[in-house]
Amino acid sequence: xxxxxxxxxxxxxxxxxxxxxxxxxxxxxxxxxxxxxxxxxxxxxxxxxxxxxxxxxxxxxxxxxxxxxxxxxxxxxxxxxxxxxxxxxxxxxxxxxxxxxxxxxxxxxxxxxxxxxxxxxxxxxxxxxxxxxxxxxxxxxxxxxxxxxxxxxxxxxxxxxxxxxxxxxxxxxxxxxxxxxxxxxxxxxxxxxxxxxxxxxxxxxxxxxxxxxxxxxxxxxxxxxxxxxxxxxxxxxxxxxxxxxxxxxxxxxxxxxxxxxxxxxxxxxxxxxxxxxxxxxxxxxxxxxxxxxxxxxxxxxxxxxxxxxxxxxxxx
Amino acid sequence: xxxxxxxxxxxxxxxxxxxxxxxxxxxxxxxxxxxxxxxxxxxxxxxxxxxxxxxxxxxxxxxxxxxxxxxxxxxxxxxxxxxxxxxxxxxxxxxxxxxxxxxxxxxxxxxxxxxxxxxxxxxxxxxxxxxxxxxxxxxxxxxxxxxxxxxxxxxxxxxxxxxxxxxxxxxxxxxxxxxxxxxxxxxxxxxxxxxxxxxxxxxxxxxxxxxxxxxxxxxxxxxxxxxxxxxxxxxxxxxxxxxxxxxxxxxxxxxxxxxxxxxxxxxxxxxxxxxxxxxx
Numbered sequence: 001x002x003x004x005x006x007x008x009x010x011x012x013x014x015x016x017x018x019x020x021x022x023x024x025x026x027x028x029x030x031x032x033x034x035x036x037x038x039x040x041x042x043x044x045x046x047x048x049x050x051x052x053x054x055x056x057x058x059x060x061x062x063x064x065x066x067x068x069x070x071x072x073x074x075x076x077x078x079x080x081x082x083x084x085x086x087x088x089x090x091x092x093x094x095x096x097x098x099x100x101x102x103x104x105x106x107x108x109x110x111x112x113x114x115x116x117x118x119x120x121x122x123x124x125x126x127x128x129x130x131x132x133x134x135x136x137x138x139x140x141x142x143x144x145x146x147x148x149x150x151x152x153x154x155x156x157x158x159x160x161x162x163x164x165x166x167x168x169x170x171x172x173x174x175x176x177x178x179x180x181x182x183x184x185x186x187x188x189x190x191x192x193x194x195x196x197x198x199x200x201x202x203x204x205x206x207x208x209x210x211x212x213x214x215x216x217x218x219x220x221x222x223x224x225x226x227x228x229x230x231x232x233x234x235x236x237x238x239x240x241x242x243x244x245x246x247x248x249x250x251x252x253x254x255x256x257x258x259x260x261x262x263x264x265x266x267x268x269x270x271x272x273x274x275x276x277x278x279x280x281x282x283x284x285x286x287x288x289x290x291x292x293x294x295x296x297x298x299x300x301x302x303x304x305x306x307x308x309x310x311x312x313x314x315x316x
Numbered sequence: 317x318x319x320x321x322x323x324x325x326x327x328x329x330x331x332x333x334x335x336x337x338x339x340x341x342x343x344x345x346x347x348x349x350x351x352x353x354x355x356x357x358x359x360x361x362x363x364x365x366x367x368x369x370x371x372x373x374x375x376x377x378x379x380x381x382x383x384x385x386x387x388x389x390x391x392x393x394x395x396x397x398x399x400x401x402x403x404x405x406x407x408x409x410x411x412x413x414x415x416x417x418x419x420x421x422x423x424x425x426x427x428x429x430x431x432x433x434x435x436x437x438x439x440x441x442x443x444x445x446x447x448x449x450x451x452x453x454x455x456x457x458x459x460x461x462x463x464x465x466x467x468x469x470x471x472x473x474x475x476x477x478x479x480x481x482x483x484x485x486x487x488x489x490x491x492x493x494x495x496x497x498x499x500x501x502x503x504x505x506x507x508x509x510x511x512x513x514x515x516x517x518x519x520x521x522x523x524x525x526x527x528x529x530x531x532x533x534x535x536x537x538x539x540x541x542x543x544x545x546x547x548x549x550x551x552x553x554x555x556x557x558x559x560x561x562x563x564x565x566x567x568x569x570x571x572x573x574x575x576x577x578x579x580x581x582x583x584x585x586x587x588x589x590x591x592x593x594x595x596x
Contacts (some may be wrong), residue, residue: 090496094493105509
């Protein structure tokens with residue numbers, strides 16, 4: 001059986017040109033493989049620069065992967081030409097992080113919400129407006145907002161508008177690229193509740209990208225932890241949060257302050273040793289508190305350690 | 317669409333912009349209505365009444381052929397406004413096209429377009445316009461063409477910068493995720509969002525273009541003498557500058573008023589076009 005959404009060995013390499021044409025390769029994504037069931041919500045966590053947003057950009061084809069493939073219902077979307085991609089684009093939509101730059105300041109809410117349908121040539125103009133106002137109500141806003149401009153709304157309301165826009169094309173998959181991290185904590189909760197409701201109502205599949213583990217726990221069934229463009233641990237969210245296995249996941253969890261406990265941030269353990277074999281060794285070698293000789297020489301692969309819970313580490 | 321009432325609300329407290337707008341409207345109306353309101357025929361010669369000082373029958377005096385200077389200044393407004401506006405509109409259209417192309421396509425296309433742009437910009441615009449007109453041959457049309465070519469790079473630069481900045485905005489990216497092509501993105505997102513700097517540049521550019529075109533006529537490369545063009549009028553007035561001050565002064569005054577009007581308006585136009593400047 002083919003999975004609903006399958007990411008196969010996805011790699012994205014950026015080439016930076018330095019002085020005198022010297023080229024440096026940066027591996028933003030390094031052989032990511034994932035499969036997601038229909039209706040599932042997968043959280044992706046990791047620190048900044050680990051490749052989460054590159055993954056999001058590849059999913060909606062804002063960028064082309066260097067190699068690997070993305071399959072939706074068994075159909076490849078990673079290397080299709082723009083023309084063939086048209087229909088598939090409506091099925092995967094994205095909500096961006098910054099509610100201030102994600103809405104054009106020169107368009108009314110109505111124009112913003114009808115634009116996707118217009119581009120895709122869906123519906124007549126009157127149906128589009130009707131649909132825009134329905135969606136606005138779905139995300140908890142008054143349909144009288146249609147005639148307003150984005151600057152008349154708060155960050156949370158703008159993010160609701162962004163969500164409504166992503167829903168206009170009736171997608172199956174919603175990529176949420178840190179949709180709440182630019183918002184106040186109280187507003188965050190409202191938007192998260194909204195996202196949970198919508199997912200149930202519209203039977204959506206979520207790819208929820210965040211650096212905030214608490215948020216991911218709330219919204220996703222499974223969680224993948226990324227480090228330097230690779231997945232180091234993946235499994236049910238509960239299991240990852242209560243019994244993390246990879247030392248990096250443990251470090252991430254230790255960095256979350258908990259109410260009622262004194263907060264001691266994790267020590268900087270990095271950069272003490274040279275001699276990492278970057279080509280072959282474990283990617284977490286430099287920062288790992290429990291490394292040994294084998295970690296330096298050989299790279300661990302993802303292995304199932306508990307039910308559905310995969311980890312790439314030798315020291316378990 | 318922005319209603320006139322809203323524009324008035326913004327402008328009410330901005331004296332300089334109002335002055336600029338007033339001057340521009342005055343000059344445009346004067347040009348448009350010149351056949352109806354001018355007291356004489358611009359080319360009607362009346363040798364006995366030559367070089368008369370300003371008075372009741374000729375408020376701005378007469379020139380060496382006895383033509384009424386007020387009438388000629390009014391007709392001159394037609395020419396100057398047409399010249400200025402058409403130069404700017406054509407330069408901006410061409411410039412925006414190449415600027416967007418340059419910013420959007422990047423790579424070799426970008427480098428090629430920018431190399432030509434930098435080359436043109438490295439000449440003082442007056443000198444290059446002079447050289448081009450000299451090569452094309454004197455005349456109003458050739459002058460316009462030359463000034464237009466000289467002004468294009470400004471818009472290429474402006475538009476390229478805007479495209480590069482706006483291309484990274486998330487609303488542009490969002491638009492691409494539902495399949496919008498480059499033409500849609502430029503037309504629906506980039507142009508509307510850089511309309512403000514573009515219109516400011518264009519308004520200021522009208523003044524500049526009028527100034528350069530008049531200077532060319534003054535040198536003798538642009539509009540040729542019988543034509544009531546302000547620069548050309550000042551050029552013939554040179555001989556009489558000491559004894560008949562009014563001959564050069566009035567066309568000069570109108571060049572000053574027009575250029576100043578467009579410059580003041582250009583400074584204020586940003587406020588009018590910003591949707592955030594209207595608070596209910």
